[in-house]
Amino acid sequence: MIEDSLPPLSSEFQVPYRYTVQFTKGIFQLTNTSLQNFLISERKEGIIKKALVVLDEGLTLHYPNLIAEIKKYFQGLSSIVQLTGDIMVIPGGEECKNNPKLWESLVNAVDTYGIDRHSYIIAIGGGAILDLVGYVAAVSHRGIRLVRIPTTVLSQNDSGVGVKNSINHQGKKNFLGTFAPPVAVFNDLLFLESLDDRDWRSGMAEAIKVSLIKDRDFFLWIESNADILKSRNLEKMSYLIHRCAELHIHHIANGDPFESGSSRPLDFGHWAGHKLEYLTEFSLRHGEAVAIGMALDTVYSYQKNFLPEEDRNRILLLLKKLGFVIYHPELSANEKENLYLGLQEFREHLGGMLTIVLLAGIGKPWEVHEIDPKILAQSVDFLETYV
Amino acid sequence: MIEDSLPPLSSEFQVPYRYTVQFTKGIFQLTNTSLQNFLISERKEGIIKKALVVLDEGLTLHYPNLIAEIKKYFQGLSSIVQLTGDIMVIPGGEECKNNPKLWESLVNAVDTYGIDRHSYIIAIGGGAILDLVGYVAAVSHRGIRLVRIPTTVLSQNDSGVGVKNSINHQGKKNFLGTFAPPVAVFNDLLFLESLDDRDWRSGMAEAIKVSLIKDRDFFLWIESNADILKSRNLEKMSYLIHRCAELHIHHIANGDPFESGSSRPLDFGHWAGHKLEYLTEFSLRHGEAVAIGMALDTVYSYQKNFLPEEDRNRILLLLKKLGFVIYHPELSANEKENLYLGLQEFREHLGGMLTIVLLAGIGKPWEVHEIDPKILAQSVDFLETYV
Ligand SMILES: NC(=O)c1ccc[n+]([C@@H]2O[C@H](COP(=O)([O-])OP(=O)(O)OC[C@H]3O[C@@H](n4cnc5c(N)ncnc54)[C@H](O)[C@@H]3O)[C@@H](O)[C@H]2O)c1
Ligand SMILES: NC(=O)c1ccc[n+]([C@@H]2O[C@H](COP(=O)([O-])OP(=O)(O)OC[C@H]3O[C@@H](n4cnc5c(N)ncnc54)[C@H](O)[C@@H]3O)[C@@H](O)[C@H]2O)c1
Ligand SMILES: [Zn+2]
Ligand SMILES: [Zn+2]
Numbered sequence: 001m002i003e004d005s006l007p008p009l010s011s012e013f014q015v016p017y018r019y020t021v022q023f024t025k026g027i028f029q030l031t032n033t034s035l036q037n038f039l040i041s042e043r044k045e046g047i048i049k050k051a052l053v054v055l056d057e058g059l060t061l062h063y064p065n066l067i068a069e070i071k072k073y074f075q076g077l078s079s080i081v082q083l084t085g086d087i088m089v090i091p092g093g094e095e096c097k098n099n100p101k102l103w104e105s106l107v108n109a110v111d112t113y114g115i116d117r118h119s120y121i122i123a124i125g126g127g128a129i130l131d132l133v134g135y136v137a138a139v140s141h142r143g144i145r146l147v148r149i150p151t152t153v154l155s156q157n158d159s160g161v162g163v164k165n166s167i168n169h170q171g172k173k174n175f176l177g178t179f180a181p182p183v184a185v186f187n188d189l190l191f192l193e194s195l196d197d198r199d200w201r202s203g204m205a206e207a208i209k210v211s212l213i214k215d216r217d218f219f220l221w222i223e224s225n226a227d228i229l230k231s232r233n234l235e236k237m238s239y240l241i242h243r244c245a246e247l248h249i250h251h252i253a254n255g256d257p258f259e260s261g262s263s264r265p266l267d268f269g270h271w272a273g274h275k276l277e278y279l280t281e282f283s284l285r286h287g288e289a290v291a292i293g294m295a296l297d298t299v300y301s302y303q304k305n306f307l308p309e310e311d312r313n314r315i316l317l318l319l320k321k322l323g324f325v326i327y328h329p330e331l332s333a334n335e336k337e338n339l340y341l342g343l344q345e346f347r348e349h350l351g352g353m354l355t356i357v358l359l360a361g362i363g364k365p366w367e368v369h370e371i372d373p374k375i376l377a378q379s380v381d382f383l384e385t386y387v
Numbered sequence: 388m389i390e391d392s393l394p395p396l397s398s399e400f401q402v403p404y405r406y407t408v409q410f411t412k413g414i415f416q417l418t419n420t421s422l423q424n425f426l427i428s429e430r431k432e433g434i435i436k437k438a439l440v441v442l443d444e445g446l447t448l449h450y451p452n453l454i455a456e457i458k459k460y461f462q463g464l465s466s467i468v469q470l471t472g473d474i475m476v477i478p479g480g481e482e483c484k485n486n487p488k489l490w491e492s493l494v495n496a497v498d499t500y501g502i503d504r505h506s507y508i509i510a511i512g513g514g515a516i517l518d519l520v521g522y523v524a525a526v527s528h529r530g531i532r533l534v535r536i537p538t539t540v541l542s543q544n545d546s547g548v549g550v551k552n553s554i555n556h557q558g559k560k561n562f563l564g565t566f567a568p569p570v571a572v573f574n575d576l577l578f579l580e581s582l583d584d585r586d587w588r589s590g591m592a593e594a595i596k597v598s599l600i601k602d603r604d605f606f607l608w609i610e611s612n613a614d615i616l617k618s619r620n621l622e623k624m625s626y627l628i629h630r631c632a633e634l635h636i637h638h639i640a641n642g643d644p645f646e647s648g649s650s651r652p653l654d655f656g657h658w659a660g661h662k663l664e665y666l667t668e669f670s671l672r673h674g675e676a677v678a679i680g681m682a683l684d685t686v687y688s689y690q691k692n693f694l695p696e697e698d699r700n701r702i703l704l705l706l707k708k709l710g711f712v713i714y715h716p717e718l719s720a721n722e723k724e725n726l727y728l729g730l731q732e733f734r735e736h737l738g739g740m741l742t743i744v745l746l747a748g749i750g751k752p753w754e755v756h757e758i759d760p761k762i763l764a765q766s767v768d769f770l771e772t773y774v
Contacts, residue, residue, distance in 0.1 A: 018397070117646075142553065172498060
């Protein structure tokens with residue numbers, strides 16, 4: 001047999017990634033050197049790189065001068081990086097991930113403007129735009145250098161600092177996407193001033209989530225700053241974002257960055273949260289749905305005698321203090337059938353074996369592999385009447 | 388300023404990859420345990436994984452029982468892996484990379500059959516099918532486990548053992564794609580028996596390429612086996628594929644696997660080769676075009692006084708002995724304008740700085756950063772009249 005004489009070949013290697021998340025204010029003010037210094041640090045002798053800028057339309061409404069400012073900022077850098085064509089302004093929010101035409105127009109722009117693997121795509125906007133543009137950058141020419149400038153709380157403390165991108169496909173959320181780290185991230189705090197209250201609040205759900213399973217001190221900090229955070233204090237929010245981003249980055253680097261194994265992502269409160277997003281046809285923001293999901297899993301943890309009552313109360317209270325609603329009628333609809341279906345979907349998503357993160361305390365995650373439908377139903381009932 | 392108090396966060400990690408390329412004969416014979424052992428080795432307690440098989444139509448023409456054999460093979464594995472739906476048979480060759488509808492139908496199959504990140508997609512066919520299916524697998528759910536069973540010389544010794552995938556977009560070759568290693572590769576020698584002579588030969592161009600820049604001994608081996616290789620000796624071909632695959636894998640693991648920096652891929656002969664593929668509207672096979680490109684760069688290396696005349700002659704002779712044509716009229720068309728344009732495109736592709744691999748000897752690569760158009764034209768003329 002020929003195969004006996006041909007030993008198998010083993011291909012084994014590591015791919016290193018490194019990027020920095022910087023915190024700044026007014027990134028396109030001419031005196032602000034954050035982005036400029038990054039681009040200069042990547043300069044290559046004798047080569048002017050190209051950059052395609054994609055902007056969330058939601059921003060242009062609040063910052064009518066932004067496009068002019070960006071152009072001016074890059075004029076000063078023209079010996080290093082040149083903007084190609086016009087800045088592309090596209091509608092933000094979930095809808096942009098549902099629209100394959102938008103994806104295609106971006107891919108075609110990469111082609112038309114001759115953006116290659118040495119050029120940049122600079123995405124400025126909320127998590128939806130960053131996901132869409134990130135996916136375009138990841139698959140065009142097998143990967144163009146992506147700079148992210150997240151402009152919402154959620155994208156600054158979670159999605160924008162991580163390694164994933166995606167678009168929806170035929171109604172399936174995040175069906176298409178890749179793992180593709182950016183080359184740099186710039187969190188500009190000033191953009192957060194124009195967020196509406198729902199988006200301001202919604203992003204904080206991820207901070208509570210990560211504090212509950214990773215960092216009790218962080219939970220205590222959020223707790224003692226709840227009122228001032230709710231009243232839109234930018235300074236406090238900047239700390240919340242920084243610590244939350246730090247915990248996410250740490251989890252990625254010290255876990256399984258591209259989720260190839262079975263190591264758990266940071267998904268406390270997410271199984272029910274995801275299902276609620278669907279059941280409400282995405283009328284709930286991601287963070288709003290996750291807040292309800294966390295409330296549910298908190299109560300369930302208590303009902304199963306793992307979480308002390310005091311901790312349960314503190315968590316629910318914090319959510320309410322920040323303005324989150326912690327119950328939604330869809331939880332009870334169809335005799336809780338819908339919700340239980342969500343568990344099965346989550347199990348399938350995980351590949352057969354169910355793993356749900358619950359709490360044994362604040363900062364103390366606790367994994368289970370089954371959920372008791374009766375206690376789950378009791379937990380829903382508890383939330384429905386909780387005030 | 389707030390930013391002074393918020394230090395940048397650094398995200399830094401490595402993503403490990405490991406896969407094995409196995410060599411076998413008759414992979415779907417019930418007595419053949421290669422694939423079976425791999426699937427068993429990945430088994431997870433209590434979970435039956437799903438597998439979607441995509442098959443190159445070119446194979447079904449030559450192996451009418453193949454589909455039945457595959458089904459039977461998996462029947463014996465049904466407690467570990469279950470085939471989902473029907474085996475998908477799609478037309479092979481470059482056309483399948485041009486057809487976005489084909490890509491979409493595969494993505495929809497992933498959805499319909501509930502193929503998740505723990506399932507497999509098993510692609511069986513030539514490099515074009517592997518590229519297409521690999522791209523589908525890479526972006527569906529951010530990456531489904533891909534098993535490759537390459538069935539052409541080129542895909543067994545080069546594309547199928549590497550880390551890239553792609554499809555064409557609006558006439559642009561490989562415009563969309565990712566770097567996404569497979570979880571396993573199985574080279575089944577017996578499939579090569581049905582290749583037509585052009586595909587049998589064409590794949591050997593990559594072996595000559597890699598021998599010229601990496602391994603003089605391998606060149607000598609090909610040289611002394613040229614006649615028997617040409618006469619379709621399977622045993623000799625199996626060695627050629629094994630060594631060529633080994634050199635490619637070694638290059639990937641010890642270089643820059645996802646080509647993030649400026650380290651050079653193995654692309655001797657490829658700048659002109661790529662251009663010729665376009666100029667001939669892909670009527671030339673990749674390897675046929677690369678053979679002409681290698682002949683051109685070989686002669687150029689000699690004309691520039693770097694490559695000894697004897698080496699030049701040996702290289703050209705080997706190409707001819709294997710049946711390659713080493714000149715194409717498109718090289719001379721438009722006063723060699725077209726060809727020179729290819730250089731500029733290659734420079735752009737590299738991001739401004741031109742780097743061309745030439746030869747200082749057999750097994751001795753030599754990089755240059757400019758090409759003399761006059762000497763290039765003389766090299767073309769030389770090839771035109773060379774017999
Ligand atoms: N890739 C990941 O790892 C990851 C993780 C979590 C969530 N996500 C995705 O992120 C998306 C949600 O992102 P999001 O919460 O940032 O919301 P979003 O991107 O949907 O934006 C919400 C709205 O705010 C507008 N907007 C953006 N910045 C603004 C600003 N500074 N001022 C005023 N308006 C502004 C947008 O135009 C949009 O209308 C979802 O699609 C979700 O799937 C991705
Ligand atoms: N991903 C990479 O790293 C990489 C590298 C080099 C080339 N490629 C790509 O590979 C493709 C070329 O692949 P290829 O040379 O294998 O040709 P191919 O896939 O185009 O196949 C050529 C023909 O052979 C048929 N075929 C396949 N297996 C057969 C068999 N065993 N017997 C008879 N017929 C068979 C196919 O149906 C097709 O008609 C190109 O699209 C090229 O871009 C990719
Ligand atoms: Zn979340
Ligand atoms: Zn090649």
